[in-house]
Amino acid sequence: MRKEVLEQVKAFRILKNSIRDSFKSVFRNFSLSIASVLCTTITLILVAIAIVVTVNVNYVTKSMEKELTIVVYANRDVTDEQINNIESSIKKIDVVDNVEFKSKEEWKLEMKQYSETLEVTLDNLDTNPLLDSFVVKVKDVKDLSPTTREIRKIDGVQSADYGEGMVEEIISAFNVIKTATIGMVIALIIVTAFLISNTIKLTIFSRRSEIDIMRLVGSSNTSIRLPFVFEGFLLGVIGSFIPMIVTVYGYFILYEKLGSSATFSIVELVKPFPFVFYTSIILLVIGALVGMIGSARAVRKYLKI
Amino acid sequence: MLGGSIVVMKFIQIKNCYKVYKNGVTAVADLTLNIDKGEFVFVIGASGSGKSTLIKMLYREEKPTRGVVQLGGINVGKLRNRTVYKLRRKLGIVFQDFKLLPKLTVYENVAFALECIGMKNSDIRPKVLKALEHVGLKDKIRSFPNELSGGEQQRVCIARAIVNDPKLLICDEPTGNLDANTSKEIMEVLDTINKNLGTTIIMATHDLDIVKRMKRRVLVLDSGVLSKDYEKGSFRTSESV
Ligand SMILES: Nc1ncnc2c1ncn2[C@@H]1O[C@H](COP(=O)(O)OP(=O)(O)O)[C@@H](O)[C@H]1O
Ligand SMILES: [Mg+2]
Numbered sequence: 001m002r003k004e005v006l007e008q009v010k011a012f013r014i015l016k017n018s019i020r021d022s023f024k025s026v027f028r029n030f031s032l033s034i035a036s037v038l039c040t041t042i043t044l045i046l047v048a049i050a051i052v053v054t055v056n057v058n059y060v061t062k063s064m065e066k067e068l069t070i071v072v073y074a075n076r077d078v079t080d081e082q083i084n085n086i087e088s089s090i091k092k093i094d095v096v097d098n099v100e101f102k103s104k105e106e107w108k109l110e111m112k113q114y115s116e117t118l119e120v121t122l123d124n125l126d127t128n129p130l131l132d133s134f135v136v137k138v139k140d141v142k143d144l145s146p147t148t149r150e151i152r153k154i155d156g157v158q159s160a161d162y163g164e165g166m167v168e169e170i171i172s173a174f175n176v177i178k179t180a181t182i183g184m185v186i187a188l189i190i191v192t193a194f195l196i197s198n199t200i201k202l203t204i205f206s207r208r209s210e211i212d213i214m215r216l217v218g219s220s221n222t223s224i225r226l227p228f229v230f231e232g233f234l235l236g237v238i239g240s241f242i243p244m245i246v247t248v249y250g251y252f253i254l255y256e257k258l259g260s261s262a263t264f265s266i267v268e269l270v271k272p273f274p275f276v277f278y279t280s281i282i283l284l285v286i287g288a289l290v291g292m293i294g295s296a297r298a299v300r301k302y303l304k305i
Numbered sequence: 306m307l308g309g310s311i312v313v314m315k316f317i318q319i320k321n322c323y324k325v326y327k328n329g330v331t332a333v334a335d336l337t338l339n340i341d342k343g344e345f346v347f348v349i350g351a352s353g354s355g356k357s358t359l360i361k362m363l364y365r366e367e368k369p370t371r372g373v374v375q376l377g378g379i380n381v382g383k384l385r386n387r388t389v390y391k392l393r394r395k396l397g398i399v400f401q402d403f404k405l406l407p408k409l410t411v412y413e414n415v416a417f418a419l420e421c422i423g424m425k426n427s428d429i430r431p432k433v434l435k436a437l438e439h440v441g442l443k444d445k446i447r448s449f450p451n452e453l454s455g456g457e458q459q460r461v462c463i464a465r466a467i468v469n470d471p472k473l474l475i476c477d478e479p480t481g482n483l484d485a486n487t488s489k490e491i492m493e494v495l496d497t498i499n500k501n502l503g504t505t506i507i508m509a510t511h512d513l514d515i516v517k518r519m520k521r522r523v524l525v526l527d528s529g530v531l532s533k534d535y536e537k538g539s540f541r542t543s544e545s546v
Contacts, residue, residue: 014423213404216364217418217465218394221387 014223022230025203026238033235036192036199040239040290043188044283048247050181051279052254057174059270064171068141070148072134072160082156083132089154090136095143104130131158141171189290196235196294197301200228204302211303225303229295236291237284244280251276314378315339316505317363317473322372324358324529332358334529336372340507342472344537345499347516348509350526356509359526360477363507364396365389377472394422397466397474397504401481403458405450411437412446415465422469436468437461439502440494456487463494467504474498476508480515488515516540 026033074086083101090099107130112119122129138147144162151160204211214224255272317340324333332355340346348356361367362374365381374381376392384392405414415436419429437443440460450458459479466474476495480488492515499506510516516523523540525533 009425011423013425017420209404210406213406213417214421215390216393216398216404217421217469218390218392218396219421220390223421223423 014226018223018226018230021227022234025207025227025231026234028206029199029202032199032202036196036235037239039192039195040236040287041242043185043192043290044240044243044287045246046188047185047286048243048250048279048283050185051282052247052251053181054178055275056269057178060268061171061174063268068138068144068162070136070138070144070151070160070162072136072151073131073158074133075156075158076131078132078156086154086156087134090134090151093147093150095139095147096136097139098137100135102133102135104128104132107131107133136160189286192239193290193294193297196232196291197298199235200232200295200298201302203231204228204298225299228299228303229292232291232293232295232298233288234291236287236289236294239291240284240287243283243287247279247283248276251279315375316342316344316377317507318373318375319362320373320375322362322369322374324355324362324367325370332529333362333369333526336529336531338524338531338534340505342505343499343503345496345506345519345521346508347519347521347523348507348526349511349513349516349523352511354526355529356511356526357477358529360475360507360509363473363475364398365392394469395471395473397463397469397471399459399462399466399474399476399479401478403450403455403462403482405458405461407450409449410446411442411448411450411453411461414450414461415468418465418468432468433464436464439467439498440464454487455483456490459483459487459491460494463491463498467498467502470502472505474504474506476506476510478510479508480510480512485514488512492519 072086072090074083078086087099087101090096105128108122108128111130112122136147136151138144148160148162151157211224252272255269258269317338319336319338322333322336323331325331336359348359350356358367362369363376363381365384369382372382377395379392381392406417409417412433415433416429419432424432434443434446437446440463442457442460442464445453445457450461453461459482463474463479474495479495480491483491495506495508496519498504517540520538520540522537523533523535524531525535
């Protein structure tokens with residue numbers, strides 16, 4: 001019992017010394033430490049941009065996809081039976097998510113509500129000039145065009161259409177942006193890890209004799225490694241402060257300027273809270289992880305223990 | 306002769322030990338020897354005869370390629386890298402180059418060894434002072450290494466090596482950088498440690514004057530082979546190696 005407590009006290013002391021050593025060495029290798037921190041900062045700002053872009057593109061894409069419907073009109077003279085046939089044929093298509101029938105009477109009622117002129121006009125006509133219709137939703141954007149073609153072939157269908165061209169292009173452009181951003185971020189993270197690793201390497205070399213002595217007098221490998229891992233951690237965490245602030249302020253400003261304005265109805269951004277909060281945490285975690293991975297590499301490579 | 310197997314554990318047991326470096330050099334060949342607790346043993350031999358290699362195998366800086374190196378019942382060669390530190394805590398090691406940290410005072414350099422193993426500050430202080438007293442440097446605790454003579458620096462190293470009360474003190478050419486008089490001082494310190502604290506000492510050296518004067522057990526290495534093993538006092542002034 002008492003021994004356990006002593007062990008814990010000892011472990012704490014080793015931890016405390018490690019932290020102290022890490023702080024010291026960040027200042028000792030000031031220029032390289034600054035370089036690492038700056039690199040982390042730049043990387044994490046780009047990570048933040050990537051997250052903002054990706055999340056919002058996903059958000060916009062999702063909301064666009066929700067609007068992606070095929071409008072199907074039946075022939076003027078369809079029977080009820082034919083309507084049923086059309087509906088079941090459409091439902092048979094695998095990728096169809098949802099089919100909603102809207103009869104010409106329903107259309108008429110809806111139209112009459114738009115304006116009085118329309119109401120008068122429609123009431124004065126002998127027959128209903130409108131068509132029975134279906135609104136079809138598909139599971140994925142890329143299913144739109146083939147499904148539309150298939151529906152056109154169904155007996156009793158007069159037309160089937162969707163917002164051809166533009167929607168697909170926007171979404172595929174978004175996907176390119178997303179992939180490019182993620183690729184760039186991964187590359188930058190690797191570069192940062194290498195830079196941090198080099199910083200730690202320098203610390204290890206500058207403390208060579210100290211490490212030699214520590215090994216001779218019986219420091220455990222963990223307590224030799226700990227300060228270096230902490231140093232990497234520290235560099236990463238310090239490097240994530242500015243990106244976190246930039247994310248919070250930047251996104252609030254962006255949201256105010258773009259997201260809530262009615263001029264761009266297509267750009268509807270994700271609400272700042274709790275989005276910026278999660279993003280900041282992600283930045284902090286990435287910073288800390290990159291720092292520790294970088295230092296782990298240096299420790300494994302240059303600290304032969 | 307006896308069929309029985311009465312195993313008397315020697316403090317240090319080396320059996321049919323070989324060390325072949327990666328480049329193919331055989332630094333130690335078929336070495337077998339025992340050392341008792343409390344002995345003071347010199348290892349001599351020409352440069353490149355394998356003295357340092359033998360020493361390094363004792364503190365597990367190198368693993369024997371073949372054979373057994375046993376220290377206090379522990380097969381040192383079999384220790385895993387991450388448990389070597391436990392062995393090191395029971396040893397004191399002194400080198401030719403002093404390996405002191407220039408930014409630390411004498412006191413701090415010695416205390417460093419205990420800090421490294423996580424000892425409490427209040428426990429560290431009396432031990433450091435005692436160790437510095439053993440090497441006669443109690444009045445220099447606030448000096449920095451560059452303010453000390455070579456002999457004094459080496460005494461700080463010895464204090465650091467004995468501060469955790471090791472059973473074995475390993476010295477590789479501890480007087481290699483020192484003049485004859487200073488070497489003599491260092492040998493007196495080591496002799497006192499051996500006599501007063503009962504610490505077993507193994508010392509590699511090529512300084513025959515010292516060896517002759519000390520009249521202790523002497524192991525002679527010749528191209529990695531143990532060519533002679535002189536009992537305590539039997540290494541004569543006239544002896545040629
Ligand atoms: N790390 C090493 N790698 C390869 N060869 C080595 C290494 N260390 C020592 N040697 C060789 O082993 C032999 C013994 O060296 P060493 O033990 O240092 O002798 P001594 O201490 O008696 O001068 C020498 O030939 C030396 O060149
Ligand atoms: Mg040597």
